[in-house]
Amino acid sequence: MSFLSETLARVKPSPTMAITGLVGELKAQGRDIIGLSAGEPDFDTPENIRAAAIRAIEDGKTRYTAVDGIAELKQAICAKFKRDNGLEYTPKQVTVGTGGKQVLYNALMATLNHEDEVVIPAPYWVSYPDMVLLAGGVPVFIEAGLENDFKITPEQLDAAITRNTKWVLFNSPSNPTGAGYSRAELKALTDVLLKHPHVWVLSDDMYEHLAYDGFEFCTPAQVEPKLYDRTLTVNGVSKAYAMTGWRIGYAAGPEPLIAAIRKVQSQSTSNPCSISQWAAVEALNGPQDFLAPHNEIFKRRRDLVLAKLNAIDGITCPTPEGAFYVYPSISGLIGKTTPKGVEITTDEVFVTELLNDTGVAAVFGAAFGLSPNFRISYATSDAALEEACDRIAKFCSELS
Numbered sequence: 001m002s003f004l005s006e007t008l009a010r011v012k013p014s015p016t017m018a019i020t021g022l023v024g025e026l027k028a029q030g031r032d033i034i035g036l037s038a039g040e041p042d043f044d045t046p047e048n049i050r051a052a053a054i055r056a057i058e059d060g061k062t063r064y065t066a067v068d069g070i071a072e073l074k075q076a077i078c079a080k081f082k083r084d085n086g087l088e089y090t091p092k093q094v095t096v097g098t099g100g101k102q103v104l105y106n107a108l109m110a111t112l113n114h115e116d117e118v119v120i121p122a123p124y125w126v127s128y129p130d131m132v133l134l135a136g137g138v139p140v141f142i143e144a145g146l147e148n149d150f151k152i153t154p155e156q157l158d159a160a161i162t163r164n165t166k167w168v169l170f171n172s173p174s175n176p177t178g179a180g181y182s183r184a185e186l187k188a189l190t191d192v193l194l195k196h197p198h199v200w201v202l203s204d205d206m207y208e209h210l211a212y213d214g215f216e217f218c219t220p221a222q223v224e225p226k227l228y229d230r231t232l233t234v235n236g237v238s239k240a241y242a243m244t245g246w247r248i249g250y251a252a253g254p255e256p257l258i259a260a261i262r263k264v265q266s267q268s269t270s271n272p273c274s275i276s277q278w279a280a281v282e283a284l285n286g287p288q289d290f291l292a293p294h295n296e297i298f299k300r301r302r303d304l305v306l307a308k309l310n311a312i313d314g315i316t317c318p319t320p321e322g323a324f325y326v327y328p329s330i331s332g333l334i335g336k337t338t339p340k341g342v343e344i345t346t347d348e349v350f351v352t353e354l355l356n357d358t359g360v361a362a363v364f365g366a367a368f369g370l371s372p373n374f375r376i377s378y379a380t381s382d383a384a385l386e387e388a389c390d391r392i393a394k395f396c397s398e399l400s
């Protein structure tokens, strides 16, 4: 009998974090590695936010706080939802956790029973299915393929919902594809949910502020107010404010659900870091003017990577609306062979050989539930992206 739990046996470690770890090791060995696997901006946290954290330390704001966040941060979150999304919440409808990751995990732990199903569009953020499994639920996947720009259709959503469906998970703009649903596309999906009143909506809006070409971000509770009472809207400061290491995420939804999430957190981690909470107050209440220049840089990098990748024979990639990822298909390369005689049978083999031969680290599509693809994070310098794409082009041109 294993010492480890049966629940844990159903779960795999995060593949993106494993690859990021491998990149670190290879770099430490002196290999010339270009890491395109990490899901974080390469910008520093803005100066006013850092200063707010230093002030918090100096003012002694270093003790335990309320389990799911200080009043000032909850107020700032309510103001943010009103300002950006037209959504009215009171502080009692808001929870703050150690990253959006903890908030999502708590929500699933607080609500899932054995056999409860969670509908997840694939490709998905790597943690969703494993969090569902850890909480005892069953992930149900809908394939959002290249032919539909990595978006699900209302018909697919309708067909995936059963009597056992508890949640439908949305993530727009998406990790790993960058695909963002327009208001009309989202409305068509929320219309389906109106037909299924037992289903709740978990909207992961982590990439809200990272959108290009005038894309209008919207979120389910805003597009369909009738879903407000059964929607948990999750967001955080990690991506937009370049605060991945500070670990602050938050959500808003019906009060009983927020209380249940608080209960899980009260018996696990207690409050998120007090200093980070004060930094997040400044992030949400302070000037937002660095977002537009950051987005200009991201858009330029997206276009650079897309142009170079789409010029490679065997690679196809649609233009995503947001986030800082592209998710090219390599279906035209499957079955080819490297000069060393390795056959590219899967996207995992492709990514492994690419790393071995060229030092470019990306993440294979199977990790996100849709193959044959790979994910590139373009949150790195233009020079590194140009060099990486040139190496990928050379690697592909040598396949036969």
Ligand SMILES: Cc1ncc(COP(=O)(O)O)c(C=O)c1O
Binding pocket: 039, 098, 099, 100, 101, 102, 125, 171, 174, 175, 204, 206, 236, 237, 238, 244, 247, 248, 249
């Ligand atoms: C789609 C998505 N949701 C949630 C998270 C969690 O972010 P954090 O825990 O840093 O707030 C991430 C991070 O990579 C993500 O890509």
